Amino acid sequence: MLSIATWNVNSIRVRQAHVRTWLQTHAPDVLCIQETKATDDQFPAAAFEEIGYHASFAGQKTYNGVALLSREPLGAVEAGFFGDPEPAQSRVIAGTLGVAGVRVVNVYVPNGSEVGSAKYAYKLEWLAAFRRFLESRHDPSEPLVVLGDFNIAPEDRDVHDPAAWQGQILCSEPEREALGAIQTWGLTDLLRQHEVRGGLYTWWDYRAASFRRNTGLRIDLILATAPLVPRSTEVAIDREPRGLEQPSDHAPVVARFA
DNA sequence: ATGGCTGCTTTGAGCAGA
Numbered sequence: 001m002l003s004i005a006t007w008n009v010n011s012i013r014v015r016q017a018h019v020r021t022w023l024q025t026h027a028p029d030v031l032c033i034q035e036t037k038a039t040d041d042q043f044p045a046a047a048f049e050e051i052g053y054h055a056s057f058a059g060q061k062t063y064n065g066v067a068l069l070s071r072e073p074l075g076a077v078e079a080g081f082f083g084d085p086e087p088a089q090s091r092v093i094a095g096t097l098g099v100a101g102v103r104v105v106n107v108y109v110p111n112g113s114e115v116g117s118a119k120y121a122y123k124l125e126w127l128a129a130f131r132r133f134l135e136s137r138h139d140p141s142e143p144l145v146v147l148g149d150f151n152i153a154p155e156d157r158d159v160h161d162p163a164a165w166q167g168q169i170l171c172s173e174p175e176r177e178a179l180g181a182i183q184t185w186g187l188t189d190l191l192r193q194h195e196v197r198g199g200l201y202t203w204w205d206y207r208a209a210s211f212r213r214n215t216g217l218r219i220d221l222i223l224a225t226a227p228l229v230p231r232s233t234e235v236a237i238d239r240e241p242r243g244l245e246q247p248s249d250h251a252p253v254v255a256r257f258a
Numbered sequence: 259a260t261g262g263c264t265g266c267t268t269t270g271a272g273c274a275g276a
Contacts, residue, residue, distance in 0.1 A: 207261075
């Protein structure tokens with residue numbers, strides 16, 4: 001039994017207590033977090049060590065930042081990825097779960113701002129570079145999990161109002177094709193192994209009472225290679241922390257493996 | 259149609275997020 005989770009926390013310093021409580025309640029083997037918005041010297045590692053979690057982190061000032069919180073120290077921890085077009089942006093951290101031999105790659109994909117903008121072009125370039133990294137450094141026959149905030153809703157059933165979002169950032173065809181190319185390499189969206197329904201979201205805008213009205217998107221994904229797909233027993237989106245005081249705008253997602 | 263909320267920043271209006 002193995003469980004691996006992802007959560008965009010939107011500032012680890014603000015969300016520290018939420019994350020601690022969630023870890024104590026759910027006890028995943030690894031929690032991948034994104035948007036820590038903290039430099040490495042600011043990262044509150046002791047708060048997690050106190051409750052039995054080892055922290056590996058790669059941060060920068062103000063923006064981005066990723067971390068791995070794990071019950072056991074991870075092997076071969078690497079920040080960034082080979083071929084990263086802008087290594088100064090802290091968007092990837094990876095480590096290996098020793099017992100299971102599972103490589104865990106935690107990603108914070110660029111948001112892209114607006115279709116047609118310079119940031120959008122960078123998002124597509126980043127996704128292509130990440131696919132080349134997978135090809136050059138990994139093999140689809142290895143047990144590999146790639147998870148995090150992809151900032152892409154894979155299909156219309158992952159969007160509360162597909163007509164309104166059609167062609168918009170997070171939903172545009174080029175973004176979906178870039179994600180599709182990563183999946184074609186050999187990664188499966190595990191939630192869709194268990195669930196065909198729409199209306200399952202991981203992010204709700206802070207504005208316009210989006211969570212209460214459930215006007216969300218599913219943009220936080222857990223992808224895995226073929227050896228892990230038959231071992232996938234469950235993928236759960238935990239909406240509970242989104243309803244707390246001062247929440248992250250994203251919900252945690254957990255995958256369990258036999 | 260717009261902006262709606264939140265976090266951060268050599269602190270306070272502007273950027274970025276999604």
